[in-house]
Amino acid sequence: MEAVTISPKFQVMLPPKVRKALHVKPGQKMRMLVYDNQVILIPIRPIKEARGSLKGINTDNIREEVDEER
Numbered sequence: 001m002e003a004v005t006i007s008p009k010f011q012v013m014l015p016p017k018v019r020k021a022l023h024v025k026p027g028q029k030m031r032m033l034v035y036d037n038q039v040i041l042i043p044i045r046p047i048k049e050a051r052g053s054l055k056g057i058n059t060d061n062i063r064e065e066v067d068e069e070r
Helices: 016-022
Strands: 030-035 040-041
Touching: none
Parallel strands: none
Antiparallel strands: 030 040
């Protein structure tokens, strides 16, 4: 676990180990969540990076049964 210091401008620098582990680049956007009194940073990735990530997934029962009376 890494400790960081919040600057007078409320800025935080990601430690090098964290940047390397998440492959974060300068200027990259991140989502910030507050959950259960914690701050969670989630890197926003280009949609092209998701290409092929679901290859081989079983799609047999993904859709719900449609109610005919609707």
